[in-house]
Amino acid sequence: MVKVTFIEHDGTETTVEAAEGDSVMSAAIANGIDGIVAECGGSMMCATCHCYVDDAWADRTGPRKEGEDDMLESAASEVKETSRLSCQIKLTADLDGLVVHLPEEQV
Numbered sequence: 001m002v003k004v005t006f007i008e009h010d011g012t013e014t015t016v017e018a019a020e021g022d023s024v025m026s027a028a029i030a031n032g033i034d035g036i037v038a039e040c041g042g043s044m045m046c047a048t049c050h051c052y053v054d055d056a057w058a059d060r061t062g063p064r065k066e067g068e069d070d071m072l073e074s075a076a077s078e079v080k081e082t083s084r085l086s087c088q089i090k091l092t093a094d095l096d097g098l099v100v101h102l103p104e105e106q107v
């Protein structure tokens, strides 16, 4: 299992466990994290799974996938250097302990 900590815009921190191979988005949805909406269910057709990867983890989650930049243009909150679509970050053992911050709004 891989631990992921979500820090919501109001500072609420929740740590969840997910299986390797799950996405950060699905870990959030499975655990009722309010700050992730994921309207399209992970097919990169919305930007409501927007998250900011914590600076300490940005190297390990790697660069945005093809198409993420375009989709992030429709994000409801500010897009930063560390912005990712959480459905495009697959959890691996290397990401155990990952910390992501959630934007103020998703829609």
Ligand code: FES
Pocket (backbone or CB within 6 Å): 025, 038, 039, 040, 041, 042, 043, 044, 045, 046, 047, 048, 049, 071, 085, 086, 087, 088
């Ligand atoms: S869930 Fe829609 S782009 Fe990630």
